[in-house]
Amino acid sequence: MHENINGLKALCSGDLTDLTPFQIRTRFERHLYGVLVECSDETFGEHPTGLTRSHMEQFIQRVEQDNRWAIPTRAWCVSAFDLISDVFERFTQLCDTSNWSDDGQDPRINACRDDIFRLCECVTRKRVDKSRM
Numbered sequence: 001m002h003e004n005i006n007g008l009k010a011l012c013s014g015d016l017t018d019l020t021p022f023q024i025r026t027r028f029e030r031h032l033y034g035v036l037v038e039c040s041d042e043t044f045g046e047h048p049t050g051l052t053r054s055h056m057e058q059f060i061q062r063v064e065q066d067n068r069w070a071i072p073t074r075a076w077c078v079s080a081f082d083l084i085s086d087v088f089e090r091f092t093q094l095c096d097t098s099n100w101s102d103d104g105q106d107p108r109i110n111a112c113r114d115d116i117f118r119l120c121e122c123v124t125r126k127r128v129d130k131s132r133m
Contacts, residue, residue: 004034005120012113024109025095029088036084039123043077051088056081080122087115 008031016024033051040047040059048059060078094108109116 004031004038005124007031008035008116008120011109012116016109021095025092028091028109032084032088035119035123036081039080039126040077043073048081051085053085053089056085076126080119080126083115083119083122087112087119090115 007027011024011028011031019027029051036051037047044063046059048055060081063074063077091108091112094111
């Protein structure tokens with residue numbers, strides 16, 4: 001998972017000048033989905049099939065009906081999944097409705113930067129807490 005978290009952080013703090021808009025969006029979506037899959041697979045043994053809110057809601061409904069998972073685990077995943085879908089939908093909405101800057105300072109990454117870092121911290125902290133058990 002560190003590869004995907006580091007990839008998201010690199011997009012937030014790196015120089016994007018040499019990347020095309022398509023490359024930025026593809027890398028962002030790939031790393032975000034990688035975090036989702038690894039986090040969910042580690043916790044539940046399965047994962048949502050996409051990053052949209054509807055994908056998350058369908059998966060969460062299935063997980064919440066499964067009494068095998070402790071309430072704190074389910075609650076943490078629901079909040080992490082909400083953050084993932086929020087970041088994904090805001091980023092893609094900005095990509096689809098605005099012009100890309102030509103100076104390498106991508107406004108879509110900037111608009112989501114704080115939430116991306118918060119997501120990375122949330123997932124990293126949960127993994128550290130889990131390893132202490």
